[in-house]
Amino acid sequence: xxxxxxxxxxxxxxxxxxxxxxxxxxxxxxxxxxxxxxxxxxxxxxxxxxxxxxxxxxxxxxxxxxxxxxxxxxxxxxxxxxxxxxxxxxxxxxxxxxxxxxxxxxxxxxxxxxxxxxxxxxxxxxxxxxxxxxxxxxxxxxxxxxxxxxxxxxxxxxxxxxxxxxxxxxxxxxxxxxxxxxxxxxxxxx
Numbered sequence: 001x002x003x004x005x006x007x008x009x010x011x012x013x014x015x016x017x018x019x020x021x022x023x024x025x026x027x028x029x030x031x032x033x034x035x036x037x038x039x040x041x042x043x044x045x046x047x048x049x050x051x052x053x054x055x056x057x058x059x060x061x062x063x064x065x066x067x068x069x070x071x072x073x074x075x076x077x078x079x080x081x082x083x084x085x086x087x088x089x090x091x092x093x094x095x096x097x098x099x100x101x102x103x104x105x106x107x108x109x110x111x112x113x114x115x116x117x118x119x120x121x122x123x124x125x126x127x128x129x130x131x132x133x134x135x136x137x138x139x140x141x142x143x144x145x146x147x148x149x150x151x152x153x154x155x156x157x158x159x160x161x162x163x164x165x166x167x168x169x170x171x172x173x174x175x176x177x178x179x180x181x182x183x184x185x186x187x188x189x190x
Contacts, residue, residue, distance in 0.1 A: 001052070001075070001081050002052040002072060002073065002075075003049055003050065003051060003052055003072075003073045003074075003075070003129065004048075004049075004051075004052050004053070004056055004059075004071070004072060004073070005047070005048070005070070005071045005072075005073050005129070005146065006047065006048040006050075006056065006059050006060065006068050006069070006071075007047055007068060007069050007071075008020065008045065008046045008047070008048065008059070008060070008065050008067075008068040009042070009044055009065070009066045009067045009068060010044045010045070010046055010065060010066060011044070011064050012044070016044070016046075017036050017046055017189070019063070019064050020046050020062050020063070020064045021034045021036075021046065023062045023063060023064070024050075024059055024062060027050075027059065028053070029050050029053045031048050031049060031050040032049045032051065032084055032085070033048075033049045033084060033189075034047070034048050034188075034189045035047040035049075035091060035186040035187060035188055035189065036187050037184075037186050037187075038090060038154075038184075038185040038186050038187055039184060039185045040182075040183070040184030040185060041184050041186060044066075047093065047186060052072060056070040071131050071132070071144075071146070072131070072132035073129035073130065073131055073132070074129060074132075075127055075128070075129055075130075076107045076110075076129065076130055076145075077110065077111045077114075077128055078125055078127045078128060079126055079127040083126070083127075085126045085148065085150060085188055086126075086150060087188055087190065088150075088152075089122075089150050089153060089156075090150070090151050090153060090157070090185050090187060091148055091150050091151075091185065091186050091187070091188060092147075092148070092149050092151065092157060092184070092185050092186075093146060093147075093148055093183070093184055093185075093186060094148075094149070094182065094183040095144060095145070095146055095180075095181070095182045095183075096144065096145045096146075096147065096178055096180070096181050097142050097143075097144050097178070097179045097180040098143055098144075098177045098178050098179060099141065099177055099179065100137065100141045100142050100143045101141075102143075102177040103130060103143050103145075105177060106177050106178075107130075107145075109170055109171075109173055110125075110128055110174060112170050113166075113167040113168075113170035113171055113174070114167075116165070116166045116167040116170075117160070117165070117167035120160075120165055120166075120167065121151075121156055121159065122152035122156045123149055123150060123151050123152070123156060123160060124150045125147070125148075125149050125150075126150055127146075127147070127148045128145060128146070128148075129145060129146045129147075129148075130143065130144075131144040131145065131146060154185065157185070
C-alpha cells in the first residue's frame with residue numbers, strides 16, 4: 001500500500017492545527033497519522049500521512065491550509081499494511097537524498113541495523129518510505145527516502161547518536177550513499 005505524505009502550512013488562527021487535524025481525520029481515506037512540529041519545522045506546519053488515494057486536493061484545500069505539498073511514498077521494509085505509529089514520545093522525520101542507484105543497498109543496510117538499534121535504545125522504526133521519483137530526482141540521478149522513527153524523547157535521540165554502537169557502524173556505511181539528510185522532530189497528535 002502506498003501513502004501520501006502532506007506537509008501543510010496553516011494560517012495564524014490559534015486552533016488551526018487542531019481544526020485541520022479534525023478535518024483531515026474526517027476524510028476518506030482517513031489519515032494513518034497526523035504530526036505537529038517540535039524542532040526543525042515551522043510552528044504553523046502540520047504533517048499528514050495517509051493511504052494513497054485521489055489527488056490530495058481535499059487535504060491541500062482543507063479550511064485553514066494556506067499551502068502544502070504532497071509526496072507519494074512507497075513503504076520499503078516497514079511499515080506493514082495497517083501499521084500505525086504508536087503513541088507517545090517524539091517522532092523524527094528524516095528525509096534522505098541518496099545516489100539514485102543505491103536504493104536497494106540503502107534499504108538493506110537500514111534493515112540490517114534496525115534490530116541492533118531498537119534493541120539498544122528506546123526507539124522504534126515506524127517506516128522507511130521511498131518517495132516517488134520527481135523530474136529533479138531523475139535529472140540529478142538521485143532518490144529520496146523518508147525515515148520515520150519514534151523515540152522515547154529528545155534525550156533518547158541524542159543518546160542514540162553513539163558512534164560506538166553496532167548499529168551506528170552500519171549507519172555510517174549507509175551514510176556513504178547519502179547526499180543529504182534532513183532530520184526534524186514532531187509529535188504524534190492524539
